Amino acid sequence: xxxxxxxxxxxxxxxxxxxxxxxxxxxxxxxxxxxxxxxxxxxxxxxxxxxxxxxxxxxxxxxxxxxxxxxxxxxxxxxxxxxxxxxxxxxxxxxxxxxxxxxxxxxxxxxxxxxxxxxxxxxxxxxxxxxxxxxxxxxxxxxxxxxxxxxxxxxxxxxxxxxxxxxxxxxxxxxxxxxxxxxxxxxxxxxxxxxxxxxxxxxxxxxxxxxxxxxxxxxxxxxxxxxxxxxxxxxxxxxxxxxxxxxxxxxxxxxxxxxxxxxxxxxxxxxxxxxxxxxxxxxxxxxxxxxxxxxxxxxxxxxxxxxxxxxxxxxxxxxxxxxxxxxxxxxxxxxxxxxxxxxxxxxxxxxxxxxxxxxxxxxxxxxxxxxxxxxxxxxxxxxxxxxxxxxxxxxxxxxxxxxxxxxxxxxxxxxxxxxxxxxxxxxxxxxxxxxxxxxxxxxxxxxxxxxxxxxxxxxxxxxxxxxxxxxxxxxxxxxxxxxxxxxxxxxxxxxxxxxxxxxxxxxxxxxx
Ligand code: ME8
Numbered sequence: 001x002x003x004x005x006x007x008x009x010x011x012x013x014x015x016x017x018x019x020x021x022x023x024x025x026x027x028x029x030x031x032x033x034x035x036x037x038x039x040x041x042x043x044x045x046x047x048x049x050x051x052x053x054x055x056x057x058x059x060x061x062x063x064x065x066x067x068x069x070x071x072x073x074x075x076x077x078x079x080x081x082x083x084x085x086x087x088x089x090x091x092x093x094x095x096x097x098x099x100x101x102x103x104x105x106x107x108x109x110x111x112x113x114x115x116x117x118x119x120x121x122x123x124x125x126x127x128x129x130x131x132x133x134x135x136x137x138x139x140x141x142x143x144x145x146x147x148x149x150x151x152x153x154x155x156x157x158x159x160x161x162x163x164x165x166x167x168x169x170x171x172x173x174x175x176x177x178x179x180x181x182x183x184x185x186x187x188x189x190x191x192x193x194x195x196x197x198x199x200x201x202x203x204x205x206x207x208x209x210x211x212x213x214x215x216x217x218x219x220x221x222x223x224x225x226x227x228x229x230x231x232x233x234x235x236x237x238x239x240x241x242x243x244x245x246x247x248x249x250x251x252x253x254x255x256x257x258x259x260x261x262x263x264x265x266x267x268x269x270x271x272x273x274x275x276x277x278x279x280x281x282x283x284x285x286x287x288x289x290x291x292x293x294x295x296x297x298x299x300x301x302x303x304x305x306x307x308x309x310x311x312x313x314x315x316x317x318x319x320x321x322x323x324x325x326x327x328x329x330x331x332x333x334x335x336x337x338x339x340x341x342x343x344x345x346x347x348x349x350x351x352x353x354x355x356x357x358x359x360x361x362x363x364x365x366x367x368x369x370x371x372x373x374x375x376x377x378x379x380x381x382x383x384x385x386x387x388x389x390x391x392x393x394x395x396x397x398x399x400x401x402x403x404x405x406x407x408x409x410x411x412x413x414x415x416x417x418x419x420x421x422x423x424x425x426x427x428x429x430x431x432x433x434x435x436x437x438x439x440x441x442x443x444x445x446x447x448x449x450x451x452x453x454x455x456x457x458x459x460x461x462x463x464x465x466x467x468x469x470x471x472x473x474x475x476x477x478x479x480x481x482x483x484x485x486x487x488x489x490x491x492x493x494x495x496x497x498x499x500x501x502x503x504x505x506x507x508x509x510x511x512x
């Protein structure tokens with residue numbers, strides 16, 4: 001049977017600064033979804049990258065006294081390092097300064113133009129460099145300091161220039177039909193409602209080129225103009241799939257599931273499908289917008305400066321605790337908060353005392369009492385089978401949840417097995433059975449080891465390295481770790497390596 005294709009993307013990051021925790025959050029979540037799909041036998045293509053053009057990049061480079069490409073090279077490398085340090089399994093990393101991307105953007109432009117959707121006019125409007133966007137006068141306010149600002153607070157300036165326009169106004173009805181016919185196109189529902197009311201409010205044509213700076217992709221046939229950075233940025237998703245070559249090996253992956261932050265929904269759910277409709281390219285499968293992370297309640301942004309460095313975070317807590325924390329703590333789609341106390345609490349309660357302790361105490365008992373081999377399963381009782389079967393139920397629940405990007409629900413379903421297994425051990429009390437009924441003790445320990453195997457298989461998307469170590473500890477071969485292997489069973493008599501702790505407790509430096 002051919003595997004079904006699964007294409008998933010992160011937003012491409014602005015490399016005008018270094019990564020912060022919000023970027024890490026998007027990357028981790030997308031990686032968890034990608035890994036889950038891979039383990040579930042999908043043929044996955046996972047894309048991330050950097051969005052390197054635009055006025056903001058040019059201005060930052062000028063301030064630093066370097067060329068924009070130097071700034072892009074330097075910071076794109078840091079983003080590449082970030083995704084690697086976060087354990088992301090991306091299949092490609094696109095940079096919008098690559099030649100394949102220029103070819104793709106220029107072809108998309110030509111197709112929109114050929115469809116009659118691009119025309120030349122003059123543009124005047126209030127432009128925010130920080131947001132890379134124009135605002136209606138009514139959206140802006142003048143502060144006590146006399147500075148006019150857009151709703152998120154960045155200054156705007158009046159910009160007038162010759163500009164190409166995209167006939168967005170022609171797509172109002174088509175977009176509304178798209179949201180109505182595919183209620184899942186934009187998710188979660190709150191974001192869909194927001195998008196629908198924006199479109200219902202009426203769409204104006206969109207200015208899609210600039211002449212005031214040159215750090216961008218030249219408009220085909222008029223290189224006085226560079227493309228508006230969002231036309232360029234959104235197109236990355238099809239560039240990486242091989243556009244415009246319909247025979248490109250990766251073209252079969254398109255359409256993608258776009259994971260983005262809620263700040264860029266309008267671009268992905270309104271402009272992007274309109275560009276694609278105009279150029280005759282199939283639309284994305286879904287746009288899912290997650291919420292914002294707050295550092296103890298305060299919004300983070302590069303321009304503001306209160307940023308948490310993802311490298312420092314991983315150094316401090318370890319990668320898998322960080323991945324687990326963000327996926328478990330914040331319902332995916334909602335805003336969430338990060339604090340030292342919250343991450344320590346999750347690390348120690350759920351990982352060290354929870355899954356870690358479950359594995360460690362059962363495997364140590366096996367090492368001591370069962371000759372370091374997978375114990376004899378004997379005759380499994382209904383309560384043993386029930387615990388083992390809970391993993392199958394958790395997989396069903398996780399699949400259903402991941403299908404709607406409810407990552408936290410999937411994590412919950414998997415960790416519910418840890419709680420069940422803890423209860424099972426307490427009830428079965430293998431330490432008592434050791435003296436009264438060694439055969440039954442062996443069966444109980446078998447049941448727990450088998451359950452650990454199943455939890456480790458299911459938790460791989462969230463904590464790949466730790467789960468690999470757990471699976472090593474129960475002697476599972478590398479090629480027997482997919483969801484399809486969930487229904488395998490540990491084979492009694494298999495020699496196990498010496499047990500080792502996989503999830504250390506976090507101890508504050510002062511107390512260590
Ligand atoms: O917008 N909490 O790039 P960007 C959670 N280049 N997520 C956050 C966050 C926070 N505090 N801050 C940022 C761009 N993010 C464009 C995208 S796509 C074709 C072009 C995440 O570097 C969130 O996912 O500003 C947001 O959408 C993304 O980082 C934007 O990163």
